[in-house]
Amino acid sequence: MNPGKASGPAVRIENLDKHYGTFHALRKVNLSVGRGERIVVCGPSGSGKSTVIRCINRLEQHDGGRITVLGTELNDDVANIDGIRREVGMVFQHFNLFPHMTVLENCMIAPMIVRKLPRTEAETTARRYLEKVRIPEQAMKFPGQLSGGQQQRVAIARALCMQPQIMLFDEPTSALDPEMISEVLDVMVTLASDGMTMICVTHEMGFARRVADRVVFMDGGEIVEEAPPEEFFTSCRNDRTRQFLSQILGH
Amino acid sequence: MVSLLRNQKVRNALLQVLYVGALAALVLAGVVIARRNLAEQGITSGFDFLYKSTGWDVNFSLLPATANDPYWWFFLIGIINTLFLGTVGLMLATLVGTIVGLARTSSNELARLLGRTYVDIFRNIPLILQVFFWYAVITHLPTPRAAHEAWGMMLTSRGLYVPIPNVGAIAFAAAILAVIAAIALPVWLGRTSRLSQPFGERLGIQLAAAATALATAAVILALGRLPDLPLLDFPALQGLNLKGGLRIPPEFSALAIAIAIYGGSYIAEIVRGGFKSVGKGQMEAALSLGLSPWRVFTLVRLPLALRAMLPILANQYVWLMKATTMGIAVGFTDFFMIVALTINHSGQTLETIGILMAGFLAINLSLAAIFNRINKAIALKGNQLRA
Amino acid sequence: MEMVVVAPPAPGKVEDLKRRFFATPLQALLSLMSLAIMAFVVWKLLDWAVFSAVFTTSGGPEACQAAAGACWSVIAARWRIILFGLYPFEEQWRSALACVAVVVMTVLSCIPAFWTGRRIALVWGAGTALYYVLMKGGVLGLSYVGEEAWGGLALTLFIFVTTCLIGFPLAVCLALLRRSELPWISRTTALIIDGVRSLPLISILFTFAIVLPFALPQWLVGDKLYRVILGSALFFSAYQAEIVRGGMQGVPAGQEEAAMALGMSYWQRISRILLPQAMRNALPATINQFVISFKETSLVVIVGFFEILASGNAAYGTGEWRFAYVEVYAFIAFIYFIFVFSLSRYGAFLERRMSVGER
Ligand SMILES: Nc1ncnc2c1ncn2[C@@H]1O[C@H](COP(=O)(O)OP(=O)(O)OP(=O)(O)O)[C@@H](O)[C@H]1O
Numbered sequence: 001m002n003p004g005k006a007s008g009p010a011v012r013i014e015n016l017d018k019h020y021g022t023f024h025a026l027r028k029v030n031l032s033v034g035r036g037e038r039i040v041v042c043g044p045s046g047s048g049k050s051t052v053i054r055c056i057n058r059l060e061q062h063d064g065g066r067i068t069v070l071g072t073e074l075n076d077d078v079a080n081i082d083g084i085r086r087e088v089g090m091v092f093q094h095f096n097l098f099p100h101m102t103v104l105e106n107c108m109i110a111p112m113i114v115r116k117l118p119r120t121e122a123e124t125t126a127r128r129y130l131e132k133v134r135i136p137e138q139a140m141k142f143p144g145q146l147s148g149g150q151q152q153r154v155a156i157a158r159a160l161c162m163q164p165q166i167m168l169f170d171e172p173t174s175a176l177d178p179e180m181i182s183e184v185l186d187v188m189v190t191l192a193s194d195g196m197t198m199i200c201v202t203h204e205m206g207f208a209r210r211v212a213d214r215v216v217f218m219d220g221g222e223i224v225e226e227a228p229p230e231e232f233f234t235s236c237r238n239d240r241t242r243q244f245l246s247q248i249l250g251h
Numbered sequence: 252m253v254s255l256l257r258n259q260k261v262r263n264a265l266l267q268v269l270y271v272g273a274l275a276a277l278v279l280a281g282v283v284i285a286r287r288n289l290a291e292q293g294i295t296s297g298f299d300f301l302y303k304s305t306g307w308d309v310n311f312s313l314l315p316a317t318a319n320d321p322y323w324w325f326f327l328i329g330i331i332n333t334l335f336l337g338t339v340g341l342m343l344a345t346l347v348g349t350i351v352g353l354a355r356t357s358s359n360e361l362a363r364l365l366g367r368t369y370v371d372i373f374r375n376i377p378l379i380l381q382v383f384f385w386y387a388v389i390t391h392l393p394t395p396r397a398a399h400e401a402w403g404m405m406l407t408s409r410g411l412y413v414p415i416p417n418v419g420a421i422a423f424a425a426a427i428l429a430v431i432a433a434i435a436l437p438v439w440l441g442r443t444s445r446l447s448q449p450f451g452e453r454l455g456i457q458l459a460a461a462a463t464a465l466a467t468a469a470v471i472l473a474l475g476r477l478p479d480l481p482l483l484d485f486p487a488l489q490g491l492n493l494k495g496g497l498r499i500p501p502e503f504s505a506l507a508i509a510i511a512i513y514g515g516s517y518i519a520e521i522v523r524g525g526f527k528s529v530g531k532g533q534m535e536a537a538l539s540l541g542l543s544p545w546r547v548f549t550l551v552r553l554p555l556a557l558r559a560m561l562p563i564l565a566n567q568y569v570w571l572m573k574a575t576t577m578g579i580a581v582g583f584t585d586f587f588m589i590v591a592l593t594i595n596h597s598g599q600t601l602e603t604i605g606i607l608m609a610g611f612l613a614i615n616l617s618l619a620a621i622f623n624r625i626n627k628a629i630a631l632k633g634n635q636l637r638a
Numbered sequence: 639m640e641m642v643v644v645a646p647p648a649p650g651k652v653e654d655l656k657r658r659f660f661a662t663p664l665q666a667l668l669s670l671m672s673l674a675i676m677a678f679v680v681w682k683l684l685d686w687a688v689f690s691a692v693f694t695t696s697g698g699p700e701a702c703q704a705a706a707g708a709c710w711s712v713i714a715a716r717w718r719i720i721l722f723g724l725y726p727f728e729e730q731w732r733s734a735l736a737c738v739a740v741v742v743m744t745v746l747s748c749i750p751a752f753w754t755g756r757r758i759a760l761v762w763g764a765g766t767a768l769y770y771v772l773m774k775g776g777v778l779g780l781s782y783v784g785e786e787a788w789g790g791l792a793l794t795l796f797i798f799v800t801t802c803l804i805g806f807p808l809a810v811c812l813a814l815l816r817r818s819e820l821p822w823i824s825r826t827t828a829l830i831i832d833g834v835r836s837l838p839l840i841s842i843l844f845t846f847a848i849v850l851p852f853a854l855p856q857w858l859v860g861d862k863l864y865r866v867i868l869g870s871a872l873f874f875s876a877y878q879a880e881i882v883r884g885g886m887q888g889v890p891a892g893q894e895e896a897a898m899a900l901g902m903s904y905w906q907r908i909s910r911i912l913l914p915q916a917m918r919n920a921l922p923a924t925i926n927q928f929v930i931s932f933k934e935t936s937l938v939v940i941v942g943f944f945e946i947l948a949s950g951n952a953a954y955g956t957g958e959w960r961f962a963y964v965e966v967y968a969f970i971a972f973i974y975f976i977f978v979f980s981l982s983r984y985g986a987f988l989e990r991r992m993s994v995g996e997r
């Protein structure tokens with residue numbers, strides 16, 4: 001029980017099954033993500049992208065198959081769940097910043113109460129990551145006083161402050177106005193170049209081209225296609241993939 | 252073992268079993284101890300006592316009651332008293348609340364100020380204090396010999412005496428039903444008739460219906476009249492006491508007045524909220540159609556406001572029903588006071604508490620059911636109106 | 639009251655009055671009627687309460703009874719029993735100080751600077767402890783006064799404060815249990831909450847005061863005062879739990895998910911993320927509940943406590959002041975009014991401030 005020390009892939013998903021009541025949301029999903037690898041997941045709405053990455057840190061409970069994160073199996077063992085959540089950061093579509101805390105407190109709270117870091121240390125870490133996402137000057141403001149792009153960058157900093165080994169992004173730019181998208185993507189690109197393991201659900205195909213090692217296309221709860229970006233965009237085999245690509249790149 | 256405790260599913264199951272088990276054990280232990288304690292006092296548990304006669308009397312009852320009647324009959328009397336006081340109280344409270352609430356929403360500043368002062372004063376004084384106050388006022392009225400008299404009614408420290416018709420009980424009840432019909436029929440007719448019907452014609456039909464119902468009431472009263480007695484029985488002084496007429500005891504009046512005044516201040520706020528929720532746009536639209544202000548009020552503003560008010564009003568009515576338990580403070584034999592007296596006299600504590608809970612559950616549930624029905628009946632149908 | 643009177647350019651005083659109160663015949667009639675009612679009530683009240691009233695005890699009850707107006711002498715003669723009940727006469731300053739402590743505590747907790755879990759708990763803990771030491775004595779050279787001698791306003795305040803102090807944490811627990819994902823826990827809790835809410839408070843007070851001793855082992859029975867406080871706290875918590883739960887429902891699900899994703903444990907999520915936001919949402923309704931429960935403390939008179947209503951009844955009930963019941967009730971009503979009115983005004987102020995949207 002010490003996620004991170006073991007060797008092997010960062011995340012391995014085998015035959016993952018997930019039901020919402022009678023609705024079969026994921027069907028036998030297989031995916032392996034190496035350390036330092038950047039994966040972009042795309043697909044039409046309702047195809048199960050969010051469900052897959054939410055299963056990785058147990059925001060959703062899977063009901064079939066195996067998920068292994070950093071060598072630890074994600075099962076009913078509470079210690080495993082806690083350990084994995086500590087090593088996996090997540091960024092949400094709607095930021096989910098804590099509105100009753102300042103930006104700095106948002107970044108400090110988890111390291112302090114989960115990792116039991118002393119306050120001063122937590123603060124230096126927080127300020128360093130706020131610098132990294134290029135908003136050190138907003139530290140004392142409340143989330144409600146920031147723009148969407150700034151909030152999302154705070155959310156990224158907040159996740160990074162836990163110093164996770166894996167970052168999950170669930171459509172981090174789709175709630176943003178167009179002019180704010182690039183400031184968030186820039187931060188993500190920097191993060192990728194630092195060697196972070198990333199799994200991003202996004203429809204930003206430019207981002208996928210630039211940083212992804214692999215692009216995964218999902219439809220109907222299944223992984224339909226999985227390929228490096230240049231291959232994915234130029235010579236995809238599947239009809240559904242082609243149709244989807246023509247829709248989002250088409251105009 | 253340790254790893255088993257770390258398992259989420261095991262933990263969840265364990266927590267549930269512990270929680271429910273602990274609560275059940277607590278209740279069970281209470282019952283066991285209580286039964287033992289009661290047995291030591293020679294009280295056998297069970298519901299047999301319901302058929303024994305009480306040996307004490309109630310001071311207010313709509314049904315015949317003597318000290319020889321069994322406990323179950325007294326519980327019934329208590330429930331009926333509670334419902335009766337509650338119904339009278341909430342009708343009066345609604346009346347007061349509507350008047351004050353309308354004053355609070357009126358366009359006249361002085362009327363608004365008056366309404367607001369009323370609400371601010373009476374909402375902020377506890378109900379029980381108001382009950383005590385009115386009870387003191389009534390019991391400090393002059394004795395029957397020096398009674399205040401007006402329109403054949405007598406106001407005394409022993410209660411309010413009003414004249415009643417000398418008719419049989421069944422005929423009297425039937426006549427009351429007919430009078431209720433006289434009020435309900437026109438309302439119902441107004442709801443079912445079409446807007447396209449000319450206003451005058453509608454009014455005619457409504458008036459005719461009301462008149463018919465009232466005439467029926469009069470006929471019933473005339474037929475059910477007791478022989479050889481004047482139609483109305485007036486209270487009159489005989490010796491040191493008043494004879495004749497109907498006596499409304501001070502306990503009842505004090506509670507009804509207090510509930511009306513206190514409840515009225517809450518209902519006024521609900522009425523105000525309801526009218527405030529009706530959009531200006533709908534009223535302006537109606538006015539621009541050329542409807543008269545009165546018809547805009549009755550056809551647009553009132554129905555919409557009523558729909559907004561009803562759910563909150565339902566809660567308030569449930570609250571007022573429960574407030575009748577203050578009867579015990581002045582000695583009105585409502586359901587709760589009967590329960591308290593029963594525990595005192597029979598010692599059947601557990602059973603009686605069970606009956607108390609069941610009784611209030613039944614009252615709550617039936618009120619909720621009635622209001623759900625009304626709510627459904629008047630709810631706006633899907634596309635009827637979009638907020 | 640929203641008196642949005644848009645002033646027309648420099649109106650004459652008379653025209654202004656005319657426009658506001660006599661615009662149409664109906665308006666004029668309404669104005670005149672309201673004015674008449676107001677004038678009548680205010681005049682009668684003033685006459686009774688001030689002009690024709692007797693304020694001094696010098697004439698004794700007889701002179702007072704003869705007067706046409708109010709007999710405030712009864713208050714002058716009996717205010718101590720109304721405020722402090724049967725508390726020993728020479729020690730009543732302690733009772734007064736205890737009341738002040740409670741009032742100060744309430745005022746402090748209305749200040750936003752105290753709205754963190756720890757500070758509010760500290761203020762209420764300290765206030766209640768101070769009250770308890772002052773009233774009960776037995777330490778610091780204060781003579782011992784048992785609970786059975788407490789009474790009047792002081793007892794009313796004590797019951798209110800302890801009801802909130804016990805009821806509030808209980809309400810939070812009940813709310814958390816009711817929203818639990820574990821079906822048996824949430825269902826059982828829902829049953830308890832809805833069950834208590836369907837019963838009248840008096841029946842619960844009665845059960846705790848008179849019936850509960852049968853169902854408890856001897857060593858657990860305790861003083862009747864504390865049993866009644868427990869009952870009243872249970873009732874309070876059933877209502878407050880629903881308010882807290884409403885506040886929790888106003889917190890987006892994403893908040894807890896974000897906290898989970900950061901690795902926070904259940905208690906950390908609840909105490910750091912969920913509750914602070916939920917309490918803020920629930921604040922206006924909570925204050926309203928406090929107001930209601932303050933009024934409802936008066937019901938303990940029914941199970942035989944000597945709180946302010948009972949001591950009021952006693953103040954006029956025996957002997958020479960029998961006739962002066964209106965004055966006594968008016969005095970008690972006035973005391974209640976001050977507490978309840980200011981608290982509910984404060985609630986209304988908060989609601990307005992929050993709906994304007996302060997961050
Ligand atoms: N809590 C839930 N209860 C029931 N069904 C759900 C739930 N969450 C998701 N679903 C269903 O599962 C399917 C997959 O959902 P998911 O959120 O993973 O889709 P997605 O690919 O992320 O779509 P989007 O691009 O719109 O975010 C959808 O059909 C959705 O309706």
Ligand SMILES: [Mg+2]
Pocket residue numbers: 049050051170171
């Ligand atoms: Mg999604």
